[in-house]
Amino acid sequence: MASGNVPHHTIHTQPVGKQFDRVDDFFIPTTTLIITHMRFGFILHKDEAALHKIDLETMAYIKTINLKDSKCIPLSLAYTHLGGYYFISCKPDITGALPPQLVVDSVTDSVIGFNSDVTGTPYISPDGHYLVSINDVKGLVRIQYITIRGEILDAFDIHTNLHISDLAFQPSFTEAHQYNIYGSSSQQTDVLFVELSSGKVKMIKSLKEPLKTEDWPWSQKNRHIQGSGLFGQYLMTPSKDSLFILDGRLNKLNCEITEVQKGNTVVWVGDA
Numbered sequence: 001m002a003s004g005n006v007p008h009h010t011i012h013t014q015p016v017g018k019q020f021d022r023v024d025d026f027f028i029p030t031t032t033l034i035i036t037h038m039r040f041g042f043i044l045h046k047d048e049a050a051l052h053k054i055d056l057e058t059m060a061y062i063k064t065i066n067l068k069d070s071k072c073i074p075l076s077l078a079y080t081h082l083g084g085y086y087f088i089s090c091k092p093d094i095t096g097a098l099p100p101q102l103v104v105d106s107v108t109d110s111v112i113g114f115n116s117d118v119t120g121t122p123y124i125s126p127d128g129h130y131l132v133s134i135n136d137v138k139g140l141v142r143i144q145y146i147t148i149r150g151e152i153l154d155a156f157d158i159h160t161n162l163h164i165s166d167l168a169f170q171p172s173f174t175e176a177h178q179y180n181i182y183g184s185s186s187q188q189t190d191v192l193f194v195e196l197s198s199g200k201v202k203m204i205k206s207l208k209e210p211l212k213t214e215d216w217p218w219s220q221k222n223r224h225i226q227g228s229g230l231f232g233q234y235l236m237t238p239s240k241d242s243l244f245i246l247d248g249r250l251n252k253l254n255c256e257i258t259e260v261q262k263g264n265t266v267v268w269v270g271d272a
Contacts, residue, residue: 022046028056029079030126042077042086049073051088053109065109072102078122078131079106083150087115087122087131098137115152118142123167125179126230130155130196132181134164141183143196156199163187165210165223168235170248172197182246184225184237186210191225191237193251204246204253208239215240216264226266238263 028041043052043061049072053063067074072090079086084106090099101115101122120135120142131144131152141158165186172178175197182204183192191204210223225237227248234254235246241261247254 022048025076027077030124042074044074047073051077051086051104063109065104065111067102067111070102070111070114072099074102076121078124080124080128080131080146082128082146082148083152085112085146085150085152087124087133089119089121089133096137098135101133115144116154118144123169123181125169125196126171127177127179130169130179132167132196134167134183136163136186139163141192141194143194143199155196158194158199158201160192162190162192164192166221166225166237168225168227170227170235171231173233173249180248180251182225182227182235182248184210184223186213186220186222189239191246202251204251207237207244207253208242208256211238211240211262211264215262222264224264224266226268228268232268236266236268238266 022045023043024046025044026041029038039056041054041056043054045052049067051065051074052061054060055062072088075089075091077086077088086104086106088102088104090102092098098119101118103112103115105112118133120133123132129146131146133142139159139161141160143155145153145155162183162185164183166184168182169179170182172180178197180196181194189207189209191207193202193204213222216222223237225235228234233247233249235248237244243257243260243263245254
């Protein structure tokens with residue numbers, strides 16, 4: 001049964017192979033301490049103002065969320081179980097300006113509206129409470145707090161010329177139930193450290209030059225940064241010809257692994 005205010009969804013019946021020919025990117029919500037299994041993901045088609053929902057077990061297309069009315073071609077997504085929101089960053093408009101993030105209800109798969117005037121790539125902390133948005137055009141890092149009731153509150157902004165490539169969360173070793181973030185740079189040799197509970201900012205320096213953007217055409221993240229697990233102490237980020245291990249407990253460089261070229265795909269096995 002459908003009512004007038006429920007958005008229409010298209011069920012795709014054409015072969016999956018033809019659908020995947022148009023794929024620009026995909027999004028699988030990360031698991032948390034509370035939610036350990038995700039059934040659904042999203043496919044982003046090239047230059048299409050829509051999200052295509054897929055069943056991760058069967059890889060079948062099951063629904064399309066139309067974003068044409070919001071004039072949003074999705075670029076990246078983040079998900080929080082608090083309120084059940086998807087935050088969507090949209091591609092720049094014809095003037096090059098970034099439109100505000102869209103908020104989609106994960107239960108009804110309907111567009112709720114814009115996330116105020118927040119723009120840029122969204123990242124969600126493992127507990128779902130912190131939304132960190134990176135707008136590299138404005139050099140702005142915006143941190144919002146999401147309450148257990150799903151209320152989205154403004155926290156604070158950080159202005160930086162670091163040109164952040166990627167972001168990683170790590171549990172705080174000094175405060176319970178709090179997180180720190182580490183941001184790698186697409187152009188510089190430093191890593192940004194922010195204590196989310198206090199807004200304290202620090203730079204971890206001298207990590208050598210990153211890969212050139214043209215040497216990593218597969219994504220805009222030419223310098224990845226990856227934590228070593230939910231309770232891990234270390235993080236890893238590459239330079240153009242080596243890997244750097246950061247100590248998250250001491251907030252400093254731990255060591256360098258040399259003679260590793262273009263090591264921009266990082267996977268930790270187990271917690272460290």
